[in-house]
Amino acid sequence: MNDSQNGKNGNQEEAVKPKDMDPKDLPQVPAFQDEKTREYMASTKEVEPGYYLLESKLKGFTMLFPEDGEYEAELSSNNGKNIESLAFNSYDKKTNIVLNAQVKYYSQQSYVNKPKTMLEIISGQNGYKGKYQKIDQSGKDIYFAHMKEVFDDIDRKYNFSYSYFGYVKSTEEDYLGVEYNFTFACHKEDQPCSLSEEKARKTAKKLVNSITFSTEGEEK
Amino acid sequence: MRNKNLFENENVKLRLINLEYSYKERFASENANEVKKAKEDFAADVRRIYKEETNKELPKDIKIYTSKEILQNKDSSVKSSGYDGTAIYIQDKTHDTNQLQIISQGSADNEDWVYNFSGLFLGMDDSQYKATKEFTIETKKKTQDVKSLNTYAMGHSLANNNQVLVQLVDGEFDEVYGVNGAQISVDHILKADYKLTNYLKRKFSTIKISEIPKNDLKKAIIKYYNDKGVTANITQRISSNDPLYGVSGKADFITFGDVKMTNTHPDIKGFRSVIDHIPDEDVSKLKGYFQKYAADYRKGGIQGFTMEAIGVDMDFLNGIMNEEGTAQQIAYCLKHPARLLNMVGALDKKLPEFKAFFAKVKAYSGPVLNQLEANGYIDEAKKKTIQKDIAEVERLTGRLDVLYEKIKFLVDWKTVIFTLNNRQLSQSLMKNLIEFYSTYKALEEALGKLDQDTKDLLNLIGEGHSITPLLNALSKKKGISYKGGDIYFSKKGKDGKEIKVNLSSAIRIYQAGMAAISKIEAEIERYQRVFHHEIHDHFAIKKSELTKAIHDMEANPSRYQFDIQFKLASGFAGSNGKLNKIVVHDSYHTAPLPQCDGVVSELKKQTSSKKKFVKSIRASIEKLFDEDEQISALFDFKA
Numbered sequence: 001m002n003d004s005q006n007g008k009n010g011n012q013e014e015a016v017k018p019k020d021m022d023p024k025d026l027p028q029v030p031a032f033q034d035e036k037t038r039e040y041m042a043s044t045k046e047v048e049p050g051y052y053l054l055e056s057k058l059k060g061f062t063m064l065f066p067e068d069g070e071y072e073a074e075l076s077s078n079n080g081k082n083i084e085s086l087a088f089n090s091y092d093k094k095t096n097i098v099l100n101a102q103v104k105y106y107s108q109q110s111y112v113n114k115p116k117t118m119l120e121i122i123s124g125q126n127g128y129k130g131k132y133q134k135i136d137q138s139g140k141d142i143y144f145a146h147m148k149e150v151f152d153d154i155d156r157k158y159n160f161s162y163s164y165f166g167y168v169k170s171t172e173e174d175y176l177g178v179e180y181n182f183t184f185a186c187h188k189e190d191q192p193c194s195l196s197e198e199k200a201r202k203t204a205k206k207l208v209n210s211i212t213f214s215t216e217g218e219e220k
Numbered sequence: 221m222r223n224k225n226l227f228e229n230e231n232v233k234l235r236l237i238n239l240e241y242s243y244k245e246r247f248a249s250e251n252a253n254e255v256k257k258a259k260e261d262f263a264a265d266v267r268r269i270y271k272e273e274t275n276k277e278l279p280k281d282i283k284i285y286t287s288k289e290i291l292q293n294k295d296s297s298v299k300s301s302g303y304d305g306t307a308i309y310i311q312d313k314t315h316d317t318n319q320l321q322i323i324s325q326g327s328a329d330n331e332d333w334v335y336n337f338s339g340l341f342l343g344m345d346d347s348q349y350k351a352t353k354e355f356t357i358e359t360k361k362k363t364q365d366v367k368s369l370n371t372y373a374m375g376h377s378l379a380n381n382n383q384v385l386v387q388l389v390d391g392e393f394d395e396v397y398g399v400n401g402a403q404i405s406v407d408h409i410l411k412a413d414y415k416l417t418n419y420l421k422r423k424f425s426t427i428k429i430s431e432i433p434k435n436d437l438k439k440a441i442i443k444y445y446n447d448k449g450v451t452a453n454i455t456q457r458i459s460s461n462d463p464l465y466g467v468s469g470k471a472d473f474i475t476f477g478d479v480k481m482t483n484t485h486p487d488i489k490g491f492r493s494v495i496d497h498i499p500d501e502d503v504s505k506l507k508g509y510f511q512k513y514a515a516d517y518r519k520g521g522i523q524g525f526t527m528e529a530i531g532v533d534m535d536f537l538n539g540i541m542n543e544e545g546t547a548q549q550i551a552y553c554l555k556h557p558a559r560l561l562n563m564v565g566a567l568d569k570k571l572p573e574f575k576a577f578f579a580k581v582k583a584y585s586g587p588v589l590n591q592l593e594a595n596g597y598i599d600e601a602k603k604k605t606i607q608k609d610i611a612e613v614e615r616l617t618g619r620l621d622v623l624y625e626k627i628k629f630l631v632d633w634k635t636v637i638f639t640l641n642n643r644q645l646s647q648s649l650m651k652n653l654i655e656f657y658s659t660y661k662a663l664e665e666a667l668g669k670l671d672q673d674t675k676d677l678l679n680l681i682g683e684g685h686s687i688t689p690l691l692n693a694l695s696k697k698k699g700i701s702y703k704g705g706d707i708y709f710s711k712k713g714k715d716g717k718e719i720k721v722n723l724s725s726a727i728r729i730y731q732a733g734m735a736a737i738s739k740i741e742a743e744i745e746r747y748q749r750v751f752h753h754e755i756h757d758h759f760a761i762k763k764s765e766l767t768k769a770i771h772d773m774e775a776n777p778s779r780y781q782f783d784i785q786f787k788l789a790s791g792f793a794g795s796n797g798k799l800n801k802i803v804v805h806d807s808y809h810t811a812p813l814p815q816c817d818g819v820v821s822e823l824k825k826q827t828s829s830k831k832k833f834v835k836s837i838r839a840s841i842e843k844l845f846d847e848d849e850q851i852s853a854l855f856d857f858k859a
Contacts (some may be wrong), residue, residue, distance in 0.1 A: 075411055077345040085345055085411060089427045098427055100415065109347060110291045121353045124390035125346070127415040149415070152788045153447070154423050161418055166491040181414045184421060 010170075018044055025169055026053075029067035030090075037071040037088070052205075053213070060105045061178055064210035065086045066090045075102060082107045096193040099203070103211070104179040112177045118145055118167050123181055126165050142208060143167045146201065158186035162197055164204035170213045178211050223316055223370050225395055226270075226278065233397050235269045235702070237376050240306050240323040242705060246304065247286040257260045259284040265705075266308060271857045272707050272724070273390035275850040279312030283362070287325075290358045291351070303351035307359040319370045320363055322356060322393075324429045326377025326402075334517065334678060344405070346412040347387070352382040356392055370394045377464065377690070378402045384454060384476055389413045391450040396477070398454070400462040402686050403473040404439060411841065418445060442474060451476045459484045459693075461684030466491030470500050484689040489595035491684060497587040502580060509577045522674070523667040526613075529577070530620070530660075531570035533563040536655045540650075548645045549653075557636050564631055567624050578617055585610050598677055606677075609670040616663040623656040661853055709851070711844060723854065726841055730855050733834035737827055745821050763808060776803045827839065 018026055018041040026032035027044055031052055042055040047064060055063035057078050067092045075087030085104040091097075106112045111121060119132055123145075132143040143166040150160040163183040170176040184200040186193030227233050239262070246258035263282050270278050285307040315683045356371065356745060363369050372391045373383040380401025387396045388404070389412055410417055410429060417429065420440060424432045431439075445451050454477025458465050461484050469492050483490070495503070510517070516528035527534075536559045542833050543549045553560055598606070630639050630649045639645045683689060701708045706724035713719045740803045773780060780786055781799045838855050845851050850853035 001657065072428050072430075074407065075417065077411060079345060079347075083345050083347050086833065091427055097254055097845055098421075100421055100427075102417075104346070106347070106350075109350070111350050114354075116355050117354055118358055121350050124353060124392070125349075125412060125414050127390070136289060154419075156422070158425075159422055161419065162421060163414070165414065183414075183418050185418075187427065188424065189425060 009011065015043065017042075027067070030070050031065055031067050032088065034070045036073065040071065040086070041065070054086075056084055056086060056103075056105055058082070058105065059214060060084065060107060060176075062210075062214055063103065064207055066099070068092065069099075069101070082109070091187055095195070096188055096191045097195050097200075098185055098187040100181075100183045100185070101207070102181045105177075106179070107176045109175065112169070112175045115141070115143065115169055118169075118177065118179070120204065121203050122165065122167055126163065126181065127166070132166055137209070139170065139172050139213065140211070141169045141171055143169075144199075144205075144208065146204075149195070157189055158193060161185035161199045164193070164201060164208070166208070168208065168211050176213060178213075180208060180211070182207055222548065225370070225372055226310060226317065226319060227321055227372065227374070229273050230397075231273045231695060232270055233374050233690060234399060234457075234687050234694075234704070236266065236308075236321075236324055236821060237374055237399060238687050238691075239265055239269065239705060240325060241307070241376075244304065244325065247288055255286070255289070259286070262306070263308075267859040268724075268857070269425060271859075272854060275853055279310055279315070279317055281311045283309040285359045285362060287310065287355055288695045290355055301382065303348065303355055305352075305355055305375075307355070309359070311364060314414045315432045315761045316368075318363070318365055318368045319372060320359060322359065322371065322373045322383075324352060324375035324379035324383050326375055326379035334682075337570060344408050344411065347380050349385045351411045352386050352811075353390075353392070356386065368652070371395070374399075377685065377812050381408075382457070385409065385412055388445050388448075388450055388476065390415075391448070394453065396454045398456045398477075398820075399687055399690060400459055400464060401456055402464055403468045406474065407472060409441065410472075417439065419444060425511055435528070438474060441474075447477065452478075454478065456480070457482065457690060457694075458692050460492070461485050461488050461681075461689075463495075463681050464685055466495040467503070469496065472501055474499075482690055482693050484684060484693045485596075487596045488680075488684070491595075491681060494588055494595060495599075496590045498584050502584070506577065506580060507597060510630050511575070521671040523664060523671050526574070526667050527664065529570060529574045531563070531566035531661055533566070534660075536560070536563060537653070537660070540653060541657060546647055546650050549585055549650050550640060552596045553635075553646075553649075554640045557640065560631060561633065561636055564624075564628055568628065571621060571624055574623060575617060578614060582610055582614050582797060592677070597680055602673070602677070605673050606670070609666065609673055612666045613663065613670060616659055616666055620656065620663060621651055623652050623659060626652045627656065663757050693739060702856060721844065722843070723841070723851065725855055726747040726837060727857075730834055731858075733831075734831070737834065739825050740830075744820060744827065747823075748820055766808075774804060 018032055019039045021044075023033060023038075026038070026045060027046075030037065031041060032038050032044070035191045038155040040054045040057070041087065042053040042062060044204050045053070046067075047053050051064040052067060052118065053062055055062050058081075060168050065088070069088045070090065071089040072089055076085050078084045083104075083106055087100075092100045108129050113119050123129065126145075126147065127149075128145060130147070132145045135144060136143040144164065147163050147165075148160060149163060152159070152169060162185075163185050166179075167178065168178045182204040184195060184203070186195050225697065227236065237579055242257060243262050246261075247255060249255050249258065266282065267278050287303055287305045290307075291303065304326075306323050308321040309319075310321070317578055353456060356373075360366055360371070371393050372395045373387070374397040375383050375638070376399045380398030381404060383393070383396050384398065384401070384404055385391045385408070385483065409422075420429060420432065420437070421427070423440060424436070426432055426671050429437070442570035456475070456477050456479045458479055458481055460481050467473075499504070510525075513525045513529045520527070538558065539556070540552050543552045585607065589598070589606060592598050593600060593603045627649065630645060630652070639649055695701060701710065701720070701724075706722050708720050709723050710718050710720045713738045777799045780802065785798065842848070842852055842855075
């Protein structure tokens with residue numbers, strides 16, 4: 001057994017993953033230059049201007065990833081089997097807008113198959129009381145909600161944020177879903193900030209829509 | 221006091237949490253009838269406990285929901301969320317009672333706590349949070365009039381972590397009660413509460429949470445939840461001897477709510493000062509390493525853990541030892557060079573890790589054992605024994621390492637075949653392998669001894685985590701104690717000695733005895749009835765039938781002219797004559813009828829003496845406790 005030193009499938013792993021490449025040969029953006037973030041990048045090919053493709057560690061889903069995005073270990077976790085949380089942030093110095101993102105992948109959990117229950121849980125975790133917009137897409141149902149948060153007790157100019165959150169449920173496979181939260185805020189107090197709900201929503205929708213379940217890749 | 225928590229009494233809560241553990245297996249049954257019966261028994265036990273503790277009765281309408289049925293997936297291959305719990309729904313419209321009591325199950329009580337603790341914070345994500353919340357949402361759907369519903373949560377150990385998490389994030393419960401609970405770690409709450417992380421990042425104007433100084437972060441989180449108003453109704457009861465409490469003093473944990481401390485063991489001064497000898501980062505390092513082989517620990521104790529952690533292929537070594545003579549042994553290795561190399565490879569990775577781990581254990585064992593002695597867990601003799609055991613394990617591990625280095629020098633991918641084919645080298649290899657084997661065997665034995673010598677200590681530490689000692693400590697003044705779900709009442713006898721009565725058991729005997737006796741009484745009555753019916757009534761019926769037939773004969777003799785009976789009787793003499801008259805001289809002789817009165821009275825006598833005996837059990841206990849009304853009522857209580 002030990003003689004077969006090659007991977008399981010020689011031809012499958014044709015392209016070298018960004019994490020195995022010399023950083024010098026990788027795009028000079030945080031998504032590839034940050035060592036931890038690089039591990040999630042599926043390819044060096046720019047999918048659309050400013051966005052690359054991310055693949056989750058459990059290979060459960062892929063999504064667009066902003067080039068200035070950086071992984072946040074404290075809010076991420078991975079149980080090696082069926083649950084993975086991925087947190088990342090991106091900061092645009094020009095606009096002074098920061099995006100705090102969390103994407104959580106669940107499979108084989110009873111609540112995952114009950115969208116109503118799942119949304120109730122997600123509402124609780126976001127402190128949200130309203131409804132969700134449902135968008136049918138091929139292979140998935142997207143539930144989308146939005147909330148402006150103002151923290152009165154924070155004595156800062158930028159004490160507010162726009163959050164876009166909800167749930168993406170696979171329609172092709174049972175017990176499979178991704179929960180998300182994209183929160184936009186102004187970062188530096190002493191700088192102007194061009195945060196607008198409209199623009200934030202557009203970015204959030206782009207990211208949500210890009211979430212794709214990669215069921216074939218899942219180990220059974 | 222509308223809809224006040226029915227289970228306000230702390231002993232009720234503690235006993236219900238204990239009770240719920242004991243139904244774990246029955247609730248998990250695949251057989252629907254068994255589950256139904258288990259739920260009935262559970263409800264009866266809940267009523268009994270409530271009665272025993274409060275001398276009041278619960279409303280009639282109680283429903284039980286188990287996590288197994290609520291969180292069941294259609295597809296059985298789907299992994300469960302790992303959440304276990306039971307909900308009790310109590311409704312009583314006449315008293316405005318409408319409440320849902322959720323008992324979450326922690327890591328099993330009294331089981332191997334070392335194993336349980338190692339898994340407590342493993343794979344921390346929000347899935348346990350979600351499962352706890354899911355169970356609450358789904359059981360709420362089963363209730364009536366959700367607007368007036370009050371929801372209460374209680375739990376032990378890890379369950380406390382889940383319920384407090386749910387309470388912090390969205391204030392789900394009206395009250396939360398935890399006993400010897402696992403506390404909230406900063407890491408964990410950050411992963412479950414989006415609003416909190418958003419708040420913190422805005423407040424500190426940071427992109428990542430890690431940019432916030434640890435102390436400020438902790439303070440801000442505590443303030444955030446206190447301001448939110450979700451912590452005031454959390455109550456925690458903690459034993460100062462709880463090892464989990466010992467660990468909760470470490471940096472990353474936050475204890476929310478009103479904490480009531482209790483010392484459950486007068487001779488023991490708690491576990492926290494023991495753990496305090498190990499710095500935070502080493503606690504997590506040691507735990508992290510231990511977790512890797514936790515399953516082996518569970519199966520084989522310290523011994524099983526170490527053997528797996530070192531990574532020796534015992535099968536292979538046994539194979540060598542089974543060969544006779546060096547030449548044969550070398551031949552065996554030549555047959556299996558890959559196994560030899562694999563073992564060397566595994567050792568190369570695992571042995572240094574184990575050595576580092578054990579060096580830490582050894583280093584901390586001094587102050588930790590001293591503190592254990594000072595706190596009353598062990599005596600000096602025990603401490604010395606354990607120290608000796610640890611020293612022996614260290615010596616043997618060191619020797620193993622030396623031998624391993626020699627073996628590694630002789631074989632690697634490139635040299636293995638050359639070595640085995642070279643007379644001198646192969647003999648040297650065998651010599652080392654054989655000594656390696658015997659050292660390893662000695663280590664195995666030393667670990668077995670360490671296992672044995674620490675067993676009582678580990679049990680004693682573990683006891684601090686369980687619920688019953690707490691119940692006993694809390695009820696000592698009242699002269700009540702508990703064991704295995706039963707309640708014991710104590711009283712000083714005339715000679716000053718303590719008399720302890722298992723009241724639950726006495727009540728069981730009394731109630732079962734009385735039930736059996738009334739069953740026997742009913743049987744006797746039935747016997748009497750049947751006897752009367754079958755013997756006396758039957759005789760009367762037969763007699764009246766016969767009398768009727770006689771009358772008929774006497775009234776209509778001609779009808780019997782050709783009756784063969786009469787022909788036979790008259791010997792065919794008057795075969796042509798006419799039968800004019802039949803006169804029957806009636807007298808009814810029968811065999812003596814059995815008399816049942818004697819049997820019945822004997823049976824009744826026996827039964828009443830049994831009844832007297834059962835009643836005397838009750839009477840003597842009542843007398844012992846000076847006709848305590850509560851105790852009297854318990855004997856009459858039907859769950």
